[in-house]
Amino acid sequence: MNIAVLLKQVPDTTAKISVSGGRVDENSVSKWSMSPYDEYALEAALKLKEAGGGNVVAISAGPSRCEKLLRDAAAVGADDLVHIMNDDINNLDSTQLQKLLAAAISKSNSSIVLCGKQAADTNSGSTGPGVAEILGASCMTMVSEVTKDGEDYLATRPSSSGHEKVAVSAPCVFAFDKGVTEMRRPNVRGIMMAKKKEIEIWSAADLDVDLGNSNVTINSHSPPPEKPPGQKFEGADSVSTVVAKLRDEANVI
Amino acid sequence: MEITVLAESSGSTLHPITSQLVHAANTLGVSPTVVVPGGEGSEEASNLDGVGKVISVVGDCFATFDGGAWASALSSQCSGMILAGATPKGREIASRIAAKLGMPIVQDVTNISSGITVTRPIYSGKAIETSSIQENCVVTLRANAFDAAGSGGSAPINTVDQSADVSLSIKEAINKATERLDVSEADIIISGGRGIGQKENFSHLEEVADLVGAAVGASRAVVDEWGMPHSMQVGQTGKTVTPSLYIAVGISGAIQHLAGMRSSKYIVAINKDPEAPIFGVADYGIVATWEEAVPALKSALSSL
Numbered sequence: 001m002n003i004a005v006l007l008k009q010v011p012d013t014t015a016k017i018s019v020s021g022g023r024v025d026e027n028s029v030s031k032w033s034m035s036p037y038d039e040y041a042l043e044a045a046l047k048l049k050e051a052g053g054g055n056v057v058a059i060s061a062g063p064s065r066c067e068k069l070l071r072d073a074a075a076v077g078a079d080d081l082v083h084i085m086n087d088d089i090n091n092l093d094s095t096q097l098q099k100l101l102a103a104a105i106s107k108s109n110s111s112i113v114l115c116g117k118q119a120a121d122t123n124s125g126s127t128g129p130g131v132a133e134i135l136g137a138s139c140m141t142m143v144s145e146v147t148k149d150g151e152d153y154l155a156t157r158p159s160s161s162g163h164e165k166v167a168v169s170a171p172c173v174f175a176f177d178k179g180v181t182e183m184r185r186p187n188v189r190g191i192m193m194a195k196k197k198e199i200e201i202w203s204a205a206d207l208d209v210d211l212g213n214s215n216v217t218i219n220s221h222s223p224p225p226e227k228p229p230g231q232k233f234e235g236a237d238s239v240s241t242v243v244a245k246l247r248d249e250a251n252v253i
Numbered sequence: 254m255e256i257t258v259l260a261e262s263s264g265s266t267l268h269p270i271t272s273q274l275v276h277a278a279n280t281l282g283v284s285p286t287v288v289v290p291g292g293e294g295s296e297e298a299s300n301l302d303g304v305g306k307v308i309s310v311v312g313d314c315f316a317t318f319d320g321g322a323w324a325s326a327l328s329s330q331c332s333g334m335i336l337a338g339a340t341p342k343g344r345e346i347a348s349r350i351a352a353k354l355g356m357p358i359v360q361d362v363t364n365i366s367s368g369i370t371v372t373r374p375i376y377s378g379k380a381i382e383t384s385s386i387q388e389n390c391v392v393t394l395r396a397n398a399f400d401a402a403g404s405g406g407s408a409p410i411n412t413v414d415q416s417a418d419v420s421l422s423i424k425e426a427i428n429k430a431t432e433r434l435d436v437s438e439a440d441i442i443i444s445g446g447r448g449i450g451q452k453e454n455f456s457h458l459e460e461v462a463d464l465v466g467a468a469v470g471a472s473r474a475v476v477d478e479w480g481m482p483h484s485m486q487v488g489q490t491g492k493t494v495t496p497s498l499y500i501a502v503g504i505s506g507a508i509q510h511l512a513g514m515r516s517s518k519y520i521v522a523i524n525k526d527p528e529a530p531i532f533g534v535a536d537y538g539i540v541a542t543w544e545e546a547v548p549a550l551k552s553a554l555s556s557l
């Protein structure tokens with residue numbers, strides 16, 4: 001069985017986001033990157049493969065720019081690349097996106113799925129558990145590490161008193177928080193191989209998915225409200241003034 | 254219109270988000286049904302103002318957190334629009350219930366108005382999205398973005414016995430070294446960055462934290478370089494926090510750090526560099542070294 005990893009291409013965390021005509025202007029995004037938690041998911045997928053075999057299938061839904069993200073994943077070791085072509089990924093509601101991803105996971109013959117706990121653009125955290133529900137799989141979120149334990153998997157997640165190691169069997173979705181190791185760097189050979197790698201391009205029709213209508217309509221995007229400029233003080237002597245203001249102006253202490 | 258609120262408990266009491274969810278439902282003119290997973294906190298839920306009824310769902314599955322099992326046990330009690338907290342558990346169960354019922358989910362909403370219109374920050378707060386939704390939608394609300402419902406109610410409590418198969422088994426619990434308040438639970442946070450110099454100096458921040466019941470947070474630089482626990486990290490790849498007061502000490506204010514804390518109600522920055530970007534989001538900025546400012550903060554807070 002294969003290991004699927006869901007990778008979303010998002011504006012780099014340092015990129016400026018500008019709004020024009022009531023929508024975030026994607027054309028003005030200076031740099032696109034793999035969503036940060038997805039990097040940890042990819043690294044964990046590669047480690048699982050090294051320990052127990054199976055191909056790592058990188059799956060991304062989005063417009064044609066996502067090809068770069070898939071090749072970056074191949075350069076560090078992803079075996080199969082799946083591009084669900086969709087030009088308007090952020091206008092899909094959670095139900096529509098999850099149907100596409102779940103269908104691609106099934107078609108890729110994967111019983112283990114790794115993804116990010118939240119994408120850096122939506123900041124939602126809906127996809128991992130939602131896809132698990134559609135696939136009838138178990139799910140764990142906020143995972144920092146997964147290892148193979150015989151037929152089972154052992155994942156680390158936070159608990160109310162610290163951390164816990166939890167055993168689960170396939171099929172399972174692991175939604176990654178920051179992991180214990182950063183994503184490996186590609187080497188020259190990896191980059192060369194990745195350039196030639198074939199990418200499966202699937203449409204909703206190829207996946208037999210009827211997207212249907214959405215119950216969520218995005219009306220507008222807007223820049224965040226300007227915060228009134230703060231008050232600035234010089235020197236440690238001002239600390240007592242600030243503390244008094246926190247009590248009397250802000251009412252927070 | 255009908256609204257179901259999914260309660261969240263921490264231990265035997267309700268998480269503060271629950272009363273905020275109830276209040277948000279009330280502002281839409283609805284007295285919601287509050288569903289309490291595992292039943293802990295049902296009494297408290299029934300005492301909140303503006304609750305229609307409480308359904309206390311009890312079953313063995315609630316002993317272990319398994320979002321899939323919980324969603325199976327809870328979903329048949331949910332009708333109309335479903336509101337949950339945008340906490341890690343809330344997001345997971347809500348997503349799972351949404352997928353089970355074939356309803357879309359909108360997460361981390363900071364404003365909701367009848368119609369139904371929801372507003373939420375996207376791109377870590379670099380833009381705001383406003384959407385129209387139908388009643389059959391699941392919505393999670395950001396903690397502290399809504400007022401809390403008062404108490405004084407006495408809604409009826411129905412207890413429902415409903416479990417589901419748990420597919421996870423906990424093999425090992427690793428306890429935190431210290432029993433400090435978690436940044437995601439705290440109403441006041443004091444965070445330190447590389448400007449603090451070394452890990453040991455966090456003890457000064459802990460002393461301030463203890464004076465006001467605050468949690469101690471950290472920038473990624475110190476988490477990575479000094480081996481502080483990742484659970485303390487605030488920012489893009491750490492926690493997103495929205496306390497009433499966030500005090501940043503020796504933190505430059507990199508965009509990825511701001512992503513995790515810029516929605517705090519009030520921000521105080523202590524930094525020796527007057528040009529540090531953190532001052533751009535601070536309500537009260539203090540240009541000083543921490544060596545001078547933190548002791549002054551300690552004495553000012555202890556003489557309140």
Ligand SMILES: Cc1cc2nc3c(=O)[nH]c(=O)nc-3n(C[C@H](O)[C@H](O)[C@H](O)COP(=O)(O)OP(=O)(O)OC[C@H]3O[C@@H](n4cnc5c(N)ncnc54)[C@H](O)[C@@H]3O)c2cc1C
Pocket residue numbers: 013036445446447448449471472473474475486487488489490491492502503504505506507508509510513523524525526529541542543544
């Ligand atoms: C993909 C990605 C994700 C990231 N995620 C996060 C994240 O989740 N959280 C996060 O925090 N960062 C994150 N970062 C890192 C971020 O870019 C910064 O590197 C980091 O926040 C810097 O930490 P810092 O402010 O502690 O250190 P620095 O940037 O080194 O700042 C130290 C500050 O301390 C001040 N200072 C020095 N001495 C004193 C003194 N004696 N008294 C008072 N002030 C003093 C200095 O003026 C300076 O402003 C991420 C980066 C990337 C690329």
Ligand SMILES: Nc1ncnc2c1ncn2[C@@H]1O[C@H](COP(=O)(O)O)[C@@H](O)[C@H]1O
Pocket residue numbers: 006007008009035037038041059060061062089097114115116117118119120122123124125126127128
């Ligand atoms: N369009 C997409 N293509 C591939 N993976 C995705 C996509 N959208 C979301 N994901 C995965 O789901 C995770 C959570 O996304 P979200 O629910 O939007 O916060 C991301 O970190 C990715 O791993």
